[in-house]
Amino acid sequence: MKLEEVRRILDGEVVSGSKSLDIEVAMACGADLMSDVLAFIKQDALLITGLTNPQVVRTAEMVDVKAICFVRGKRPGQETITMAQKKSIPLLLTHLPMFEACGRLYKNGLPGCSEAE
């Protein structure tokens, strides 16, 4: 699924990396625990999270996350944005809560990390 479509489905906005909206994410993972992200996420995934600190970007970098979407309208600080730009990881923001954000994407055909190839 293209990032632009993710944004549309979630009524979201682009926080940074607007030039990368045509990249593809193969699956998604919703998590607020960084160790869970490290344990379960696969390559080329979209990370959906309620955390906005810079460690989220660092964690994403470790497992080659393609893009990050923050839920509940929580806007990341400049430090997080700068780090994401340095690592070329686009950031999205949606006002939906975690469950609904995940549910909408899943309903629209984006698989979870345990299902994807």
Added chain:
Amino acid sequence: MGKDDGFGRVQELSYELKVGEVMTTTVITVAPDNRVGDLRELFRANKMSGTPVVAGDRLVGIISIEDFIKCLADGEMDCPVRMRMTEKVEVLYADEPVVHAIHKFDRRGFGRFPVLDRKTGHLVGILSKGDIIKGLLKKLEIDYHEEEIHHYRASHIFEDILADKTAIRLKYDVRGKDFENAGASASALKKTLSRLGFHPQVIRRVAIATYEAEMNIVVFTPKGQMLADIHPDHIEVKAVDKGPGIPDIERALVPGFSTAPEWVRELGFGAGMGLSNIQKSSDKMVLKSKVGKGTDLRMTFFLYR
């Protein structure tokens, strides 16, 4: 954070350069049905000591000057190559790093190895020690003369690489409670491994484990160090600190056990999953700790499992 002195450019290049980049691509081959007697002129004209035997695109054997001489002694020059060749051939793959080839030359004592494409299995080239030296010198932008390759430089470069079994050592300092830089060591190591051409699957396992280990140093200790030793067939990472130590290691290893304070949990850490993630991502993990002295965590990753 920084590199140890042992991080030589030649060592680095021996990982970066792939066999396919330095091999000779015009390979003189013979067919299984050729006469052994015909090899005399071939070997002489091309100054070769052996040649691959190929049927179609497939490598089926190798025949050397020794095989030829034995055949000559037996007076069987009309015998087909097929009957005299060695069928079990030691090969290299084009996508292997040059450092593998160097170790293989050392172990086997052969003069050259046929090079295959890993996907198709087809013969794509042949590699001699001279090819490796030439490739390295070219990359180092050193001017050289052919004769130097055969004398001084060849042995010098090979011995350098072989002597230092820990071809590359990287060292990073980690500061406790410094969340701004937390993960920087794991990130730098990950970048270096990609640049050296390691397989993405290996890089991923190393990245996850070293990041978890680094975060533990940041969260639970005042300071520590990450030491990564890159060997030709495995990577070893040590995470050491002089922090409070772990009173009950068995308990610390239980998934879900955590003593992380609230402010760490708010950042998304403290699920008590770190050590079990490390166990899962590495091939071997040894955790030693003394209360009041510090913790020593060793992780080993094999490149070929």
